[in-house]
Amino acid sequence: MIVPRTRLLLWIALIVLPFAAVGATIPGAYLIAAVFVGGLFAAVLVDAFLVFGQLTGVRVQLPEIVRLQKDRPGVLEVRIHNDSLAARLLRIGFAFPREIVPEMDDRTIMLPANAALSRLDWPATPNRRGQYFLEHAYLEAVSPLGFWAIRASQPARSELRVYPNLFDERKNVAALFLRRGQLGIHAHRMAGQGRDFEKLREYVSGDSYDEIHWKASAKRGHPVTKVFQIERTQEVYVIVDASRLTAREIDLPGSRTTALERFVTAALILGLAAEQQGDQFGLITFSDRVLSFVRAKSGQAHYDACRDQLYTLHPQSVTPDFDELCSFIRLRLRKRALLIFLTALDDPMLADNFARASELISRQHLILVDMLQPVGANPLFSDENVSSVDDLYRRLGGHLQWNRLRELENVLRRRGVRLSQLDPAKLAAQLIAQHADVKRRQLL
Known part of the structure; x- marks a missing residue:
């Protein structure tokens, strides 16, 4: 498709209109006016004919996979092939998903002469994790005289993988990954009342x-x-709930996110910590069914596989099925393992379902259930700032919820399951502390 440019409109305003007015008002001047106007129209037609070849031999190539991190600037590498080796002024743009914010919508570049390949870095910042695609590149080239521009789209497919942002979280737990004062110390096999022959x-x-x-x-x-x-080597499985309750938003210092977002980030951080301690890390995601299962292993390739299962995980508007989940675990996991559930049990019906279903696996595995601490679920007289009747009823509601969770904690403890309410801002650090406590006490 060709479109007129501002230069064409300007020349029409400077030549066609004045000479048309002169030819119409001054006798004998119409021949001169016709020459100028006709010459302009001839140049415009020739320029329109030549513009069709301006994008010939120009191809845009994108990498097949681009890996980005949520809320961190990334770069999309764009390669432009110019088979004609001629210098060209090119305007290029992409239809980015709304979850990925580019630094600019389009760019105008000059392809140098005698260069078959040009490289361009396109900065962009994603604001939501997930899997996204770029399907086409949109090009615009200018005609030799600049009167016209030709526009076209080319297939340029690229998969954009936006992973959770672990940078800030790893800074908070960086001290847990350091090995200070351990130069010359080596891990020794310890004989004793363990489980390995x-x-x-x-x-x-x-x-x-x-x-x-x-x-x-x-x-x-x-x-x-x-x-x-x-x-020394134990299997640790993180079981992430992706059902309806994990879509609830929570407030963090300086940001607002969802419960599932915190679960995903904490699970990946715990995977790094487990490998640091010599354990094998596994992953299960579920909603009303089991969504994915990655058997516990170690190594960078295995960690990447777990990350690939989590970065596309989003909340679903369904109720979790704990019966199917526990049946799946019972059939698939034969060896005793540490199972860390990241879920929400502040719904009384879901809590009863989990307590009943957990009996199927609680004798075989060590189970820790972690949920985010509900807002306002505190004992009645824990806060003195009560200034109205609404505050009083709000505190009563929080006390009832706190009491239900205490009762659930006692019920699960009798089944060998430990329930913990964790701080959303410190979730990853608290999970690592739980895993370290299990290792120290040799509960497996």
Whole structure:
């Protein structure tokens, strides 16, 4: 498609209108007016014919995958191929999704002569994590005389992956990842009452009958004792709820986000901490069904796989199905593992469903349930700032909610499940502290 430019309109205003007026008012001047007007129209027609070749041989190439972080500036690398090797003035633009804010909507650049390839960096800042696509590049070139511009679109597909922003969160827990004063210290295998079999040895007076290996004793003709080592590598699974309650917005210092956003960020930070402690990290996401399952492993490739499962996770308007989730865990996870649920149980019906479903897996696995502390769920007389009847009823409602959560905590404790209400701003640090406490106490 060709469109007129401002230069064409300006020349028409400077030549056509004045000479048309002169030719119409002054006798004998119409020939001169016709020459100037006709010459301009001839130049305009020739320029319109030549503009069709201005985008010939120009191709825009984008990377197949661009990885960005939420709320952090990133760069989209644009490569422009110029097969004709001619100098050209080119205007280029992209239809970015509204979740990604570019530094500019379009740019005008000069393609240098004798350069078959030009590179252009396009800054952009995403404001929401997820998966987005660029489908086309929009180009505009100017005719040789500048009277016309030709516009066209070219297929230029690129996948934009916006990951959670872990930069600020890692600064808050940076001290937990440091190893100060440990130069020359190495990890040693510890023998003791662990769960991993280490070796067999001769029976010593005082050994428990539970530690005797009866088959080996029968073969050797004398008692043989089993020796175990403390488990150094354990499986840690973070189970992220993506149902309706996780779409609720929460206030953080200087920002506002959703509960699921905090769960996703904290899960990835905990994955880094688990690998730092030598454990294997796994992931399960669910809503009214199990959405994804990544078996516990370690390594950078495995961490990237977990991150790829989380960056497209968004809240769904459904009720979580804890029965199906626990049945799935019962069938898939045979080895005892630490299961950390990131969910919301302030709904009494959901709390009852979880308490009933957790009985299926609570004897096999160590279960920690973490939820964000509800706003206002405090004991009745914990706040003295009550100045109206509305404040009084608000405190009563918060007390009832606090009391229900205390009762739920007691019910889950009797089933071997620990419920914790965590601070949204310190969620990642508190999860790391829970994992460290489990390691220290050797609860697995």
